[in-house]
Amino acid sequence: MGGQSEPEKQVTYIKALPLKNYEDINRIKEELKIGNVLIVKITPLAMKSIEEVKNAIDELKVYAQSINGDIARLGEERIVITPPSIKIWRRKTT
Secondary structure (H helix, E strand, C coil), X not given: CCCCCCCCCCCCCEEEEEXXXXXXXXXXXXXXXXXXXXXXXXXXXXXXXXXXXXXHHHHHHHHHHHCCCEEEEECCCEEEEECCCCCCCCCCCC
């Protein structure tokens, strides 16, 4: 078609990652930066330190807000974090 190529579309992946150490936050931030959706299992770090889990989640909340992303809990063991292009639906409470 006239030699024009279609612009490449960025693929968004949904990735499941464990949060084993506080340092794993950097990998999570990098994945969000490139536009992936992350389902993060927090149990491995929770078995070591509940305080580190709280700190990690607080830092991820701040980061998600700073990039206009979204973050939510999925049950007791997981959180989901999305890049700016994807929002998490929440039931409205009355």
